[in-house]
Amino acid sequence: MSDAAGGPLRLEDVSVGYGRTPVLSHLDIGPVAPGSLVAVVGSNAVGKSTLLKAIAGLRPATGGIRLGDTDLARLPLAKRVRLVGYLSQSLPQPTSLVAYEAVTSAFRAVRGDLSADEVERRVEEVFAALGLRGLALRRLSEMSGGQRQMVGLAQVLVRKPPLLLLDEPTSALDLRWQLNVLETVRGITRGENAICLIAIHDVNLALRFCDAVIVLGGGGVLAAGAPEDVMTPDLLRRAYGIEGRVERCSRGFPIVLSDRALSV
Numbered sequence: 001m002s003d004a005a006g007g008p009l010r011l012e013d014v015s016v017g018y019g020r021t022p023v024l025s026h027l028d029i030g031p032v033a034p035g036s037l038v039a040v041v042g043s044n045a046v047g048k049s050t051l052l053k054a055i056a057g058l059r060p061a062t063g064g065i066r067l068g069d070t071d072l073a074r075l076p077l078a079k080r081v082r083l084v085g086y087l088s089q090s091l092p093q094p095t096s097l098v099a100y101e102a103v104t105s106a107f108r109a110v111r112g113d114l115s116a117d118e119v120e121r122r123v124e125e126v127f128a129a130l131g132l133r134g135l136a137l138r139r140l141s142e143m144s145g146g147q148r149q150m151v152g153l154a155q156v157l158v159r160k161p162p163l164l165l166l167d168e169p170t171s172a173l174d175l176r177w178q179l180n181v182l183e184t185v186r187g188i189t190r191g192e193n194a195i196c197l198i199a200i201h202d203v204n205l206a207l208r209f210c211d212a213v214i215v216l217g218g219g220g221v222l223a224a225g226a227p228e229d230v231m232t233p234d235l236l237r238r239a240y241g242i243e244g245r246v247e248r249c250s251r252g253f254p255i256v257l258s259d260r261a262l263s264v
């Protein structure tokens with residue numbers, strides 16, 4: 001189980017923006033059950049990152065954002081970091097720390113209550129889960145972008161929060177590492193009975209791995225639900241402005257084939 005109590009995630013009448021410019025208005029999402037991996041998809045600039053930041057408490061929002069009985073918006077930072085793990089779109093800085101130190105120090109900063117042995121055990125566990133042991137003693141300054149993205153993910157996953165918010169965690173990764181990350185995140189989400197919202201551009205990865213999909217568009221939610229129910233040619237047109245097909249692959253998963261960009 002996660003290190004802190006969670007519960008279902010609910011967003012009620014949430015609005016968020018920048019200055020006087022609204023990005024998302026009067027959003028209702030959920031309840032999202034513990035154990036769920038949920039993709040947040042939609043076109044560029046539609047508000048995926050803004051939504052994750054609002055849930056993480058990094059962007060002021062109006063409305064209710066609750067995890068179980070806890071109002072996340074009103075939570076002091078020290079408590080929020082126990083409940084919410086947020087991975088931003090930007091990669092960790094290429095410092096001279098080796099990966100093992102970077103993950104250990106980030107974990108210690110939020111979990112000063114754990115013993116050194118427990119910290120070490122958890123860091124080793126997350127390196128093994130992500131298949132990162134070979135990188136543990138490499139300096140971040142000597143890593144590729146994709147390798148640093150994996151270290152950033154390890155820094156969040158090691159905390160085992162009941163709510164994970166991952167902003168495009170596979171954007172810098174090759175095909176093998178994309179699968180590895182999605183499989184690992186899904187395993188942790190189920191194993192820890194956590195909730196994970198993952199903003200992602202690769203719709204087919206989302207359909208393959210996620211329990212539900214939230215499609216943002218026009219300042220709100222265009223569609224939400226099980227992948228096979230949500231993803232339709234009409235939705236592809238409305239969300240992305242493309243003509244596309246949704247077919248079944250030989251293993252039974254829905255797969256999107258993009259045919260043509262429609263003129264705007």
Ligand SMILES: Nc1ncnc2c1ncn2[C@@H]1O[C@H](COP(=O)(O)OP(=O)(O)OP(=O)(O)O)[C@@H](O)[C@H]1O
Pocket residue numbers: 018023042043044045046047048049050051
């Ligand atoms: N710091 C900021 N100040 C003002 N406007 C911002 C800021 N950050 C984002 N925006 C605007 O908010 C809107 C939503 O941006 P956001 O980054 O949430 O979109 P996104 O769906 O994550 O996009 P992408 O898929 O391109 O990463 C965009 O119009 C963007 O220009």
